[in-house]
Amino acid sequence: MTRRNWLLVCLTAIEVSICQLSFADSIWERRAPHAAYLFMDNRARRVGDLLTVMVNESTDASNxxxxxxxxxxxxxxxxxxxxxxxxASAGQAAAAALSIDQSADRSFQGSAQYQSNRQLLDGLMVTVVDVxxxxxLVVEGSRRRRVSNETRWLRVTGVVRPNDIMIPNMINSQSIADINIVYEGGGTESRFTNQGWVGRLTNKLWPY
Incomplete structure (x- = not known):
């Protein structure tokens, strides 16, 4: 290889290196827009984000x-x-007695007692539907589960304050405002444990 050819090869290599350096891609430009940030947690903050709700509700009433x-x-x-x-010739005698007694006794005694103890433990993932x-954050979510012809449906809606969301993107149900929890079931077991429609109708119409 002559000196001229060697010089051309070196110049070509230098130009290729300069072009590659000029148009090199940035690692931040290749980042997925929905990927986690390096210095930011993954707690829900936008519409469409997911949030885990731990349902822990208990009711204890006694009256x-x-x-x-x-x-x-x-x-x-x-x-x-x-x-x-x-x-001198006659005598008269008179006696009269009158006694009246009256008494009345009236009494009333009543007693009532009511006690209820219920507890619901569950968890589900909800979606942020509005900010x-x-x-x-306004969240809403539901879950339907069917096992052995028995269906269980859980639905949770409410308003969440971002500061109450814990690091694992989780929040307790006690920290949700205007919370509405619906837990329903239906199936073979429910037909045996719940009262029939005739019994429910009788309870509504029976006046005593």
Whole structure:
């Protein structure tokens, strides 16, 4: 290879290297727009983001009411009269007695007691459907599960404050405002444990 050819090869290699350096892609431009950020967590903050809700609701109510009333009334009256008249040839005597007694007794006693203890533990993934002007998130989600002809349906809606979302992108149901939890079931087991429609209709129409 002559000196001229060698010089042309070197110049060509230098031009190719300069072109490659000029048009090199940035690693940030190849980043997926929906990928996680290096210095940012994955908590829900936009419409369409997912959030895990841990449902932990318990209801414990106890009410006892007792009432007693009594009324007694008593009245009595007594009247006595006695008279006697005597003379030389005649004599008279009179006696009268009147006694009135009256009494009334009235009493009432009532007692009522109510106690309820329920607990619901579950979890599901909800979706952010709206972002309010103050930054709060409106979430909504449902889950339907069917096992052995028995269906269980859970639905949760509410408003979430971003500061209450924990690091694993999770929030407890007690921290959700305006929460609405619906848990329903139907199937073979429900037909045995729930009251029939005739019994429910009788309970509504029975006046006593």
């Amino acid at each position: 006892t009411e007792q009432r007693k009333m009594a009324k007694d009334t008593a009245a009595s009256g007594k009247f006595n009269f006695a008279g006697k008249t005597s003379g 309010l002007p103050n930054g709060n």
